[in-house]
Amino acid sequence: MGRLTLTGIGKDYDGVEVSRDIDLTIEDGEFVVFVGPSGCGKSTLLRMIAGLEEISRGEMCLDGERLNETPPQERDIGMVFQSYALYPHMTVAENMAFGLKLAHADKTEIKQRVDTAARTLQLSPLLDRRPKALSGGQRQRVAIGRTLVKQPRVFLLDEPLSNLDASLRVEMRVQLAELHRRLGATMVYVTHDQVEAMTLADRIVLLSGGRIAQVGAPLTLYHFPESLEVAAFIGSPRINTLPVTVIDPGRRRTGVQLPNGEPLPVAVDGSHLTTGETATLGIRAEDFVAPDAADALLKGRLGVAERLGYETLAHIEVNGADGTITQRLDRLAHLEPRQATTLGLSGEQCHLFDAEGRACPRQVTLPGVAA
Amino acid sequence: MNRTVLRLLKRLGFYALIAVVLFYAIFPFYYAVVTSLKPSSELFRVDFWPSSFDLVNYARILGEKSFVRAILNSILVSFSVVFIALLLGLTASYALGRVRFRGRTSVLLIILGVSMFPQVAVLSGLFEVIRVLDLYNNPAGLVLSYTIFTLPFTVWVLTTFMRQLPQELEEAAIMDGATPWITITRVFLPLMWPAMATTGLLAFIAAWNEFLFALTFTLTDDQRTVPVAIALISGGSQHELPWGPIMAASVTVTVPLVVLVMIFQRRIVSGLTAGAVKG
Ligand SMILES: Nc1ncnc2c1ncn2[C@@H]1O[C@H](COP(=O)(O)OP(=O)(O)OP(=O)(O)O)[C@@H](O)[C@H]1O
Ligand SMILES: [Mg+2]
Numbered sequence: 342m343g344r345l346t347l348t349g350i351g352k353d354y355d356g357v358e359v360s361r362d363i364d365l366t367i368e369d370g371e372f373v374v375f376v377g378p379s380g381c382g383k384s385t386l387l388r389m390i391a392g393l394e395e396i397s398r399g400e401m402c403l404d405g406e407r408l409n410e411t412p413p414q415e416r417d418i419g420m421v422f423q424s425y426a427l428y429p430h431m432t433v434a435e436n437m438a439f440g441l442k443l444a445h446a447d448k449t450e451i452k453q454r455v456d457t458a459a460r461t462l463q464l465s466p467l468l469d470r471r472p473k474a475l476s477g478g479q480r481q482r483v484a485i486g487r488t489l490v491k492q493p494r495v496f497l498l499d500e501p502l503s504n505l506d507a508s509l510r511v512e513m514r515v516q517l518a519e520l521h522r523r524l525g526a527t528m529v530y531v532t533h534d535q536v537e538a539m540t541l542a543d544r545i546v547l548l549s550g551g552r553i554a555q556v557g558a559p560l561t562l563y564h565f566p567e568s569l570e571v572a573a574f575i576g577s578p579r580i581n582t583l584p585v586t587v588i589d590p591g592r593r594r595t596g597v598q599l600p601n602g603e604p605l606p607v608a609v610d611g612s613h614l615t616t617g618e619t620a621t622l623g624i625r626a627e628d629f630v631a632p633d634a635a636d637a638l639l640k641g642r643l644g645v646a647e648r649l650g651y652e653t654l655a656h657i658e659v660n661g662a663d664g665t666i667t668q669r670l671d672r673l674a675h676l677e678p679r680q681a682t683t684l685g686l687s688g689e690q691c692h693l694f695d696a697e698g699r700a701c702p703r704q705v706t707l708p709g710v711a712a
Numbered sequence: 713m714n715r716t717v718l719r720l721l722k723r724l725g726f727y728a729l730i731a732v733v734l735f736y737a738i739f740p741f742y743y744a745v746v747t748s749l750k751p752s753s754e755l756f757r758v759d760f761w762p763s764s765f766d767l768v769n770y771a772r773i774l775g776e777k778s779f780v781r782a783i784l785n786s787i788l789v790s791f792s793v794v795f796i797a798l799l800l801g802l803t804a805s806y807a808l809g810r811v812r813f814r815g816r817t818s819v820l821l822i823i824l825g826v827s828m829f830p831q832v833a834v835l836s837g838l839f840e841v842i843r844v845l846d847l848y849n850n851p852a853g854l855v856l857s858y859t860i861f862t863l864p865f866t867v868w869v870l871t872t873f874m875r876q877l878p879q880e881l882e883e884a885a886i887m888d889g890a891t892p893w894i895t896i897t898r899v900f901l902p903l904m905w906p907a908m909a910t911t912g913l914l915a916f917i918a919a920w921n922e923f924l925f926a927l928t929f930t931l932t933d934d935q936r937t938v939p940v941a942i943a944l945i946s947g948g949s950q951h952e953l954p955w956g957p958i959m960a961a962s963v964t965v966t967v968p969l970v971v972l973v974m975i976f977q978r979r980i981v982s983g984l985t986a987g988a989v990k991g
Binding site for chain 1: 885886887889903
C-alpha cells in the first residue's frame with residue numbers, strides 16, 4: 342500500500358513561506374507529477390515528503406499513519422536524486438545494497454533483491470563497475486535501482502531525467518512508465534518538462550508560488566485549465582492570448598468582442614462577468630478552424646514559419662494581439678513569406694479568463710476528458 | 713635561426729633554474745648523508761662526493777638504547793597525534809561543514825586564530841595544564857600539546873574539503889538509513905582520502921620534528937623524542953660536537969618521513985569524487 346495524504350502542508354525558510362496550503366491525496370499505485378516553473382517549491386514539497394526537510398505546518402500521512410516526525414529512513418519512502426548521488430567508491434551492486442546492509446538485511450536476501458532490481462533495470466552486466474565507468478543513463482538506472490531494492494511504499498523522483506540528453510530522456514521516460522506499470526507502486530515525480538508530465542502522469546499537480554494551482558489528469562489540465570497560469574504552463578507552444586471585451590455574459594455562451602471589433606460567442610460560463618469588463622481569450626495553436634466554419638475571423642500576416650518536420654508552426658502577426666499568434670499547421674503546409682492569413686475562431690474551442698486570470702468554466706464535453 | 717637559438721637559451725635557462733632549486737633543496741640533506749658515512753677522523757675534510765662508506769656512526773647511534781627508545785617514542789607520539797587529529801578533525805569538520813548552526817563562522821575563525829599563536833606564547837600555560845593532568849615526562853603530554861597545535865589546521869582543511877562534497881550524497885545516505893557516524897565513515901571518509909593524507913602527513917611531520925615542547929615536557933632519556941635525543945647526543949669531551957653520529961641520527965629519522973611522503977603522494981590526488989553526480 343502507499344496512500345499518501347497531505348493536509349494543509351506548508352514550509353517556511355527563515356520566516357519566508359515557500360510552500361503553503363498543500364492539500365493533496367495521492368492514491369496507492371498512482372503516478373503523480375509535480376510541475377511548475379523554477380522556484381515554485383516542487384523540490385521543497387518532495388523533500389518534505391521524504392523527510393529531508395521539516396514540515397512547518399500541516400500533516401502528512403502514509404496509509405493513515407502520521408509521519409511528520411518520523412525520520413526519513415523509517416518512512417518507507419524512497420528517493421531518487423536529480424544528480425543521482427551515487428556513492429563513487431562503491432560498485433553498482435554495493436551502491437544498491439548499502440541501504441539494505443545498514444538495515445541488517447539477510448545476505449542472501451540482499452543479493453536476491455539486488456539481482457532482481459538489476460535485471461529489471463538491465464544493469465546485470467554492470468554490477469561490478471563503479472559509477473564513474475557508467476554512462477549518464479546507466480547512472481540514472483543505478484540511482485533508481487538503489488531505491489527499488491528497498492521496496493518502498495512510495496517512490497519520489499526529483500527531476501531524474503534532467504541531466505540526460507534529449508534522446509536518452511525519451512528512452513528513459515518510456516522505461517519509467519513501464520517500470521511503474523510493472524511495480525504498481527506509488528510514484529511522485531518532479532519535473533519542469535511538461536512533456537514528461539503529460540506522458541507519465543496519472544495526475545498532474547501544477548504548483549505555482551508554493552501553492553497548488555490545479556490538480557488533475559493531464560488532459561483535464563490541458564483542456565480545462567482553471568486559470569490562465571495553468572493554461573499557459575501546460576501545452577507547447579504556449580496558448581495564444583488575446584485581450585477581449587465582454588459584451589454578453591451568459592451561462593452557456595459568453596459573447597466577447599475581439600480587438601478587431603468582431604463579436605465571438607465563447608462556449609463558457611461567464612455569468613459572473615459584467616458587460617464591458619476586459620478579459621483574456623485563450624486559443625491553442627491547433628484550435629483554429631477553417632474560415633468558412635468559423636464564428637469570427639482574425640486577419641494577419643505570416644511572420645516566421647517554423648518547420649519542425651512533423652508539423653509547422655506559423656507565427657502570425659495580428660493587430661491587437663499580445664505578440665504573435667501561433668498556428669499549428671500541416672507539416673507540408675504551403676506558405677509564402679509574409680502572406681496574408683485569415684485565422685478562423687470557433688467559440689467551442691476557446692478559453693476565457695477573467696481579469697484575475699481565473700478561467701470561466703468551459704461548456705463543452707470532450708470524450709474521455711473529465712472536466 | 714635566431715628563433716631557435718632563443719628557444720634553446722630559454723630551455724637552458726629553465727633547466728639551470730631547476731638545477732639551482734634542486735641543489736638548494738637537496739644539498740644540505742645530501743651533505744648530511746655524506747658526512748654521516750665518514751669516520752670521525754675525516755670529518756672536517758670537505759668532500760662533495762662520498763669518500764668512504766663507513767657505517768660506524770650508524771652503529772654507534774643504533775647501539776645506544778636511549779636513541780632507539782627515542783625513535784619508538786617519536787613513532788608512538790606522531791602516530792597518536794595523526795590518529796587523534798584526523799579523528800577529531802573529521803568529526804569536527806562534519807559539524808562545521810555540513811550542519812547548519814548559529815555561530816558556525818565564528819567557530820571557524822576562532823579555530824584559525826588559535827593556530828596563529830607562536831608556540832612559546834602558550835608554553836608556560838600548557839606546562840601548567842600538563843602538570844595538572846599529571847602528564848609531565850610522559851609521551852601522552854606531548855600527544856596532547858601537539859594535537860592542540862595540529863588540530864586547527866586539520867579542522868580547517870577538512871572542513872573546506874567536506875563542504876565541497878555534494879549535498880545530495882549525504883541526503884542519499886540519510887535515505888539509506890545512515891547515521892551521521894556511518895555517513896562520515898562509510899560515505900565521506902573514502903572520498904576524503906586526499907585531504908586526509910595531506911593533513912595527516914603534515915601533522916605527522918610537525919609532530920616528528922617538534923623540539924620545544926619535547927624538550928620542555930620531558931625529563932628523562934627514556935621519555936624523549938628523536939629531535940631532543942639528537943640535540944643531546946654528546947661527544948667524547950665537552951669541547952667536541954659529535955657531527956658524525958648527529959648526522960647519522962638525522963638521516964635515520966628523516967628516511968621514514970621521505971618514505972611516508974612517497975607512499976602518500978599517490979593518495980594525494982583529486983578526482984576521487986568523479987562519478988558521484990551528473991554525467
Ligand atoms: N535552504 C533554503 N533556504 C531558503 N530558501 C530556500 C531553501 N531551499 C529552497 N528555498 C527557496 O524555496 C523556493 C522553492 O525552492 P524549490 O527548490 O522547492 O524550487 P523548485 O520548484 O524545485 O525549483 P527548480 O525547478 O528550479 O528545481 C525557492 O524560492 C527557493 O529560493
Ligand atoms: Mg527543484
